[in-house]
Amino acid sequence: xxxxxxxxxxxxxxxxxxxxxxxxxxxxxxxxxxxxxxxxxxxxxxxxxxxxxxxxxxxxxxxxxxxxxxxxxxxxxxxxxxxxxxxxxxxxxxxxxxxxxxxxxxxxxxxxxxxxxxxxxxxxxxxxxxxxxxxxxxxxxxxxxxxxxxxxxxxxxxxxxxxxxxxxxxxxxxxxxxxxxxxxxxxxxxxxxxxxxxxxxxxxxxxxxxxxxxxxxxxxxxxxxxxxxxxxxxxxxxxxxxxxxxxxxxxxxxxxxxxxxxxxxxxxxxxxxxxxxxxxxxxxxxxxxxxxxxxxxxxxxxxxxxxxxxxxxxxxxxxxxxxxxxxxxxxxxxxxxxxxxxxxxxxxxxxxxxxxxxxxxxxxxxxxxxxxxxxxxxxxxxxxxxxxxxxxxxxxxxxxxxxxxxxxxxxxxxxxxxxxxxxxxxxxxxxxxxxxxxxxxxx
Numbered sequence: 001x002x003x004x005x006x007x008x009x010x011x012x013x014x015x016x017x018x019x020x021x022x023x024x025x026x027x028x029x030x031x032x033x034x035x036x037x038x039x040x041x042x043x044x045x046x047x048x049x050x051x052x053x054x055x056x057x058x059x060x061x062x063x064x065x066x067x068x069x070x071x072x073x074x075x076x077x078x079x080x081x082x083x084x085x086x087x088x089x090x091x092x093x094x095x096x097x098x099x100x101x102x103x104x105x106x107x108x109x110x111x112x113x114x115x116x117x118x119x120x121x122x123x124x125x126x127x128x129x130x131x132x133x134x135x136x137x138x139x140x141x142x143x144x145x146x147x148x149x150x151x152x153x154x155x156x157x158x159x160x161x162x163x164x165x166x167x168x169x170x171x172x173x174x175x176x177x178x179x180x181x182x183x184x185x186x187x188x189x190x191x192x193x194x195x196x197x198x199x200x201x202x203x204x205x206x207x208x209x210x211x212x213x214x215x216x217x218x219x220x221x222x223x224x225x226x227x228x229x230x231x232x233x234x235x236x237x238x239x240x241x242x243x244x245x246x247x248x249x250x251x252x253x254x255x256x257x258x259x260x261x262x263x264x265x266x267x268x269x270x271x272x273x274x275x276x277x278x279x280x281x282x283x284x285x286x287x288x289x290x291x292x293x294x295x296x297x298x299x300x301x302x303x304x305x306x307x308x309x310x311x312x313x314x315x316x317x318x319x320x321x322x323x324x325x326x327x328x329x330x331x332x333x334x335x336x337x338x339x340x341x342x343x344x345x346x347x348x349x350x351x352x353x354x355x356x357x358x359x360x361x362x363x364x365x366x367x368x369x370x371x372x373x374x375x376x377x378x379x380x381x382x383x384x385x386x387x388x389x390x391x392x393x394x395x396x397x398x399x400x401x402x403x404x405x406x407x408x409x410x411x412x413x414x415x416x417x418x419x420x421x422x423x424x425x426x427x428x429x430x431x432x433x434x435x436x437x438x439x440x441x442x443x
Contacts (some may be wrong), residue, residue, distance in 0.1 A: 137226065168187040
């Protein structure tokens with residue numbers, strides 16, 4: 001069959017799958033809308049999110065990854081939708097061992113038996129883009145984790161990208177208001193992020209950069225690569241048999257040390273390096289008995305220019321010190337697009353928001369929830385937040401979440417302030433500066 005004919009057939013089949021999945025998603029939306037009918041607009045948005053999750057699960061890797069990446073964009077999407085998209089689980093049945101063998105041998109140019117003295121046919125983990133096998137390297141005898149990309153994933157992502165972009169452009173023509181949120185541009189951005197993740201050479205590059213950035217940090221570890229067994233389709237790294245978060249208390253690990261390390265390393269990523277793990281969640285973290293943290297799945301990262309890194313430091317320093325007017329001005333000045341009808345009203349709402357948090361006390365604040373609320377304020381006043389701000393906030397929310405679960409007496413603000421001060425070139429304030437600012441009621 002000629003190539004163009006085969007491509008047209010694949011497109012037709014995929015459109016049919018999209019139509020069927022859309023029908024299922026519509027049924028989920030109707031069911032959930034009825035169940036949540038008492039919640040008004042919030043219920044409708046949540047129902048839409050659950051329908052979208054059902055759609056993604058039926059359509060596979062591209063849609064799951066786009067949904068996961070979209071769940072990190074609280075600057076663009078309502079909090080209810082973000083919360084529902086965050087439930088997407090990237091776990092699917094494994095593909096056949098013979099397919100994994102073929103990918104490895106074709107990509108690395110050597111027989112499997114020449115590369116590995118032992119290779120377990122059953123994967124230890126499987127996801128929509130790749131699966132991981134435990135193996136032993138021939139020669140050195142090192143135990144390794146071999147991440148193998150799904151055989152047809154690149155073609156599927158390229159096909160889905162073309163279909164999604166075409167659909168977004170048609171939607172913008174039919175509903176002109178969608179151009180205000182740059183639907184086609186957002187879809188292109190999400191698809192580009194997926195394409196970056198499926199090329200495992202990018203993850204290898206990120207791994208090397210993180211290891212270099214944290215070479216002086218003994219309490220944080222990234223699995224060492226075996227470069228001669230890495231390619232666009234295969235990533236071979238040391239196998240680390242570590243603990244889940246749920247095991248920390250059972251095994252007597254020093255959770256105070258773990259939380260301090262997590263907070264310190266996230267702050268260094270953001271404020272010192274400008275290179276941030278953008279897919280931080282409990283599933284991508286493991287913990288050794290010594291308290292050392294191990295981070296995995298480095299395909300999705302955020303990189304901050306020096307100006308963006310400085311803006312984030314100023315913004316979060318203003319938050320930590322209760323300076324609402326500066327918070328408002330920094331969001332406004334750094335926005336790529338503003339159409340604010342009344343800046344004074346916007347500034348007062350941001351200032352009231354920061355003051356409310358200050359009175360409440362930072363120890364009583366759920367950072368992830370408050371991030372959603374501040375993006376709601378920005379949307380209402382037609383201020384588009386820079387995308388990197390969401391990524392930074394998610395990383396901070398991950399560190400905060402780890403702290404609240406394991407050592408609720410520790411303060412993220414106290415840990416962050418020295419790094420903020422260093423980035424801003426000012427003297428570091430006392431460690432309890434944020435605590436003394438937040439939670440005091442002015443006289």
